[in-house]
Amino acid sequence: MKKTxxxxxxxxxxxxLVTAWTLVPIAVMVWVSLMPLDALIDYGLLQWxxxxxxxxxxxxxxxxxxxxxxxxxxxxxxLGFFNSAVVAGAVAVIGTAAAVIGGYAFGRFDFPLKxxxxxxxxxxxxxxxxxxxxxxxxxxxxxxxxxxxxxLIVTYLTAVVPxxxxxxxxxxxxxxxxxxxxxxxxxxxxxxxxxxxxMPMAAPGIAAAFVIAFLTxxxxxxxxxxxxxxxxxxxxSPALLAFSPTMPSTGTANLGMTLFAASSVLSTVPPLFxxxxxxxxxxxxxxxxxxxxxxxx
Amino acid sequence: MAAVVLQxxxxxxxxxxxxxxxxxxxxxxxxxxxxGPSGCGKTTILNMIAGTDTPTSGRILFDxxxxxxxxxxxxxxxxxxxxxxxxxHKTVYENIAFPLRMARLSRPEIDGRVRAAARxxxxxxxxxxxxxxxxxxxxxxxxxxxxxxxxxxVFLFDEPLSALDAELRAEMRVEIKKLHERLGGTFIYVTxxxxxxxxxxxxxxxxxxGKLRQFGTPDxxxxxxxxxxxxxxxxxxxxxxxxxxxxxNAGTVRFAGLRVAIPFDDAxxxxxxxxxxMLTLGVRPEALSIKPIGLPLIGEGRVYAIEPLGSDQFVHxxxxxxxxxxxxxVRTSPDxxxxxxxxxxxxxxxxxxxxxxxxxxRIFPSGLRLR
Amino acid sequence: xxxxxxxxxxxxxxxxxxxVVGLLLLNVIIFILPLIYAAxxxxxxxxxxxxxxxxxxxxxxxxxxxSPEAIAAIFRxxxxxxxxxxxxxxxxxxxxxxxNEDFPGRPLxxxxxxxxxxxxxxxxxxxxxxxxxxxxxxxxxxxxxLGLVEANHAWINENTALYWVAIAxxxxxAPLGALFFLAGLxxxxxxxxxxxxxxxxxxxxxxxxxxxxxxxxxxxxxxVVVTMEAFRxxxxxxxxxxxxxxxxxxxxxxxxxxxTFEFSQYGLAAAASYILAAxxxxxxxxCYVVLMRRRHIARIAAAAIxxxxxxxxxxxxxxxxP
Numbered sequence: 001m002k003k004t005x006x007x008x009x010x011x012x013x014x015x016x017l018v019t020a021w022t023l024v025p026i027a028v029m030v031w032v033s034l035m036p037l038d039a040l041i042d043y044g045l046l047q048w049x050x051x052x053x054x055x056x057x058x059x060x061x062x063x064x065x066x067x068x069x070x071x072x073x074x075x076x077x078x079l080g081f082f083n084s085a086v087v088a089g090a091v092a093v094i095g096t097a098a099a100v101i102g103g104y105a106f107g108r109f110d111f112p113l114k115x116x117x118x119x120x121x122x123x124x125x126x127x128x129x130x131x132x133x134x135x136x137x138x139x140x141x142x143x144x145x146x147x148x149x150x151x152l153i154v155t156y157l158t159a160v161v162p163x164x165x166x167x168x169x170x171x172x173x174x175x176x177x178x179x180x181x182x183x184x185x186x187x188x189x190x191x192x193x194x195x196x197x198x199m200p201m202a203a204p205g206i207a208a209a210f211v212i213a214f215l216t217x218x219x220x221x222x223x224x225x226x227x228x229x230x231x232x233x234x235x236x237s238p239a240l241l242a243f244s245p246t247m248p249s250t251g252t253a254n255l256g257m258t259l260f261a262a263s264s265v266l267s268t269v270p271p272l273f274x275x276x277x278x279x280x281x282x283x284x285x286x287x288x289x290x291x292x293x294x295x296x297x
Numbered sequence: 298m299a300a301v302v303l304q305x306x307x308x309x310x311x312x313x314x315x316x317x318x319x320x321x322x323x324x325x326x327x328x329x330x331x332x333g334p335s336g337c338g339k340t341t342i343l344n345m346i347a348g349t350d351t352p353t354s355g356r357i358l359f360d361x362x363x364x365x366x367x368x369x370x371x372x373x374x375x376x377x378x379x380x381x382x383x384x385x386h387k388t389v390y391e392n393i394a395f396p397l398r399m400a401r402l403s404r405p406e407i408d409g410r411v412r413a414a415a416r417x418x419x420x421x422x423x424x425x426x427x428x429x430x431x432x433x434x435x436x437x438x439x440x441x442x443x444x445x446x447x448x449x450x451v452f453l454f455d456e457p458l459s460a461l462d463a464e465l466r467a468e469m470r471v472e473i474k475k476l477h478e479r480l481g482g483t484f485i486y487v488t489x490x491x492x493x494x495x496x497x498x499x500x501x502x503x504x505x506x507g508k509l510r511q512f513g514t515p516d517x518x519x520x521x522x523x524x525x526x527x528x529x530x531x532x533x534x535x536x537x538x539x540x541x542x543x544x545x546n547a548g549t550v551r552f553a554g555l556r557v558a559i560p561f562d563d564a565x566x567x568x569x570x571x572x573x574x575m576l577t578l579g580v581r582p583e584a585l586s587i588k589p590i591g592l593p594l595i596g597e598g599r600v601y602a603i604e605p606l607g608s609d610q611f612v613h614x615x616x617x618x619x620x621x622x623x624x625x626x627v628r629t630s631p632d633x634x635x636x637x638x639x640x641x642x643x644x645x646x647x648x649x650x651x652x653x654x655x656x657x658x659r660i661f662p663s664g665l666r667l668r
Numbered sequence: 669x670x671x672x673x674x675x676x677x678x679x680x681x682x683x684x685x686x687x688v689v690g691l692l693l694l695n696v697i698i699f700i701l702p703l704i705y706a707a708x709x710x711x712x713x714x715x716x717x718x719x720x721x722x723x724x725x726x727x728x729x730x731x732x733x734x735s736p737e738a739i740a741a742i743f744r745x746x747x748x749x750x751x752x753x754x755x756x757x758x759x760x761x762x763x764x765x766x767x768n769e770d771f772p773g774r775p776l777x778x779x780x781x782x783x784x785x786x787x788x789x790x791x792x793x794x795x796x797x798x799x800x801x802x803x804x805x806x807x808x809x810x811x812x813x814l815g816l817v818e819a820n821h822a823w824i825n826e827n828t829a830l831y832w833v834a835i836a837x838x839x840x841x842a843p844l845g846a847l848f849f850l851a852g853l854x855x856x857x858x859x860x861x862x863x864x865x866x867x868x869x870x871x872x873x874x875x876x877x878x879x880x881x882x883x884x885x886x887x888x889x890x891x892v893v894v895t896m897e898a899f900r901x902x903x904x905x906x907x908x909x910x911x912x913x914x915x916x917x918x919x920x921x922x923x924x925x926x927x928t929f930e931f932s933q934y935g936l937a938a939a940a941s942y943i944l945a946a947x948x949x950x951x952x953x954x955c956y957v958v959l960m961r962r963r964h965i966a967r968i969a970a971a972a973i974x975x976x977x978x979x980x981x982x983x984x985x986x987x988x989x990p
Contacts, residue, residue, distance in 0.1 A: 018767075019780070022780055187396050221906065241790055271786060
């Protein structure tokens, strides 16, 4: 449909506004992360101070340097990366596996009480996390699971599995039924059908679910803070929070504003990278398999 | 190979009845076609035989052994689907090899069988391709390969040719028939195409809205349709069906403007009484003639419309019916020329006349009804 | 398949049922039991030091509902949610409208749009801190040289704190709304727009008569989702202002957090959590009901507007309404 020049102009204004709105906060943060350590205090955000470089990133990625320059506090950030990687990885793997089985059951089969059970599963989402914070904290500390990987992983799983199940359920239901019938007739029991035939066909959906699970666990603050804050297993979000300027006691006094900005930017990299991988994987499947891509929405 | 028996098999989904109390006895090594209009029933029957669907009531027996507790992967049947249903993420080789892998055969044995099947079906060069790279006909052959590479007890076909063009369909019909001769298995084949049914089947099960209407050889089904439903399904174009009130008249029956030399017996009277005097007369267009050639005259009319088809020609004729006009289709020689309004005389042998009662069952000629 | 969906083997039901029940059992243990425990806590007064529990019934609930601090926090939550919802709708729709058009770089922009949603709320807070900080923030850095503000202008103060958090929250969550709206926009058949153009309807009118009616269900979804997320939002607020300055941006979840960790008032916190959950559900349901009912009004209005004679070129056809 042809647009009038006036409409075209409005469109470009729109594109500019959307881009600006989305990118400016990110750009500011990245800009700060490139500054040398105390340049910010001089309040020269809009100048191009000499010494803009990736020094902060290099420092972060070579932990030994940090230790020498900044002491143990920065190590907490690095540790946060590691702990979050472990927790988010575990949540993604276990959560996706559970959701595949659950989603398959809900998406493919009809059974008594199906709607009631589905409702029960999804109602988890409705409550604010704060509501379960106290009992979880009390129960987990009684079980000595505070400050451990297991406690946090289990907590995240309860939130993530229902959501993933719901997403995958929809996806499984859209896969062609006859191919699974063919697998059954070819000699597969139900679990073998799932493994050999259904899951390969559902790979894009599963990849997406994996990324969502990882992202949720990686980004989460409240439970990470309450259950692992201040311990050796502290995850990334609480670690970053500790160095934020708004934190009264610690704050960036020990980390340096620009290093803090660099840490924050770096913290976004793993999930984005994962999402990119998943995207390329899905795209590769699509290109290679137009038949399958009809199945994908 | 096995004999498959369905006893009072029904399948209902909430309010709909897809299959209604079906009784079918299929003999070992037989090629049976389930014929009927597109709908759920026939595919459902195949699924129940395969085990991927369970009857709401009734039993299915393989060689007198009930299949009730036997899951599909243990029934040793092979199925070719309407949607072909190849595994999209596997190559042709892997698709065909899959059932053998699941049966845990050795690698060399799998390889041997896959290549043999590929050779028979002439898809040897396609073994490394994926389904989406193949044409419809090629995909169908791969599906066939996947089915024949095992040694199944029963072969099931669900409208396998409906997605192919006419030429390919004709070719595949022959191939499947040849396959049956080679493998000598029990073939159960579902279609809505009567040409497939008539050319391939040992016996045809004519179905309609989930009910079995007749189970017989192509000959029986064509010449002795058990009811109107069957009469309509077999033969192209379909049988002429005329409703009317039979009236006896000196040894012949007057029927809606036609005079047929068939005996009017008690069976007819009883049947007619049951349906307030109305019966249905059936006669195939190819059984009618406009020339006497030794056939008795049954009526006169005028040309209403002409359908020239090249190798065939059909003429629609109006004649005096119960309300003044009735329409009947006559097959004529392709060289005959007509004008609308021409006077036409209709002739037919009494052996080609059928009478059906109010609920559609055949009452004349009697005998050789439902088998 | 022309058939009804999902005809299946009977034993399939058993298979699926077992799985689901297994999942649910786990769910119950891990989720329902803590919830019940939380309810129990809310009915008791727990003295952490003396380690005693005293049954107080609905005392905590009464205290909260009559505490001015709590009521204020609830109000702030409501205001926060309202602002967040309205802004999310506008910005989300705006983004979607732009992305719905074709222009060079569109796939790239589509990916970029999702970045705020992919960032954690902590990182979102960080980014906005670098904009809003009085000393070194970008806003001050931009406007001070122009003489519009003084040095160290406190953007986040008692009057504005809540709204800035709302804006940061919208920045984070609008992409989700945009995705919904984009999906909705793409279901609108092109032919409707073409018919409207033939009828010489100007762009704004096309928007109101063609686009909006189709988007009605999407709007409902976005409102419900954003309401739920905004009402229970905690992470961003905690990272950005911690409820401050003072209690200027103290929403209800923030207050609950303080009950738990600053005052160690577990019973109060548990009771407040249930109140929060209840209010959240009520608001969501109300939104849903009101918006769903409005659909009829919208349709009637559109039909009425349609009836107004518009200048039309001879022989053009009338645009059909969905």
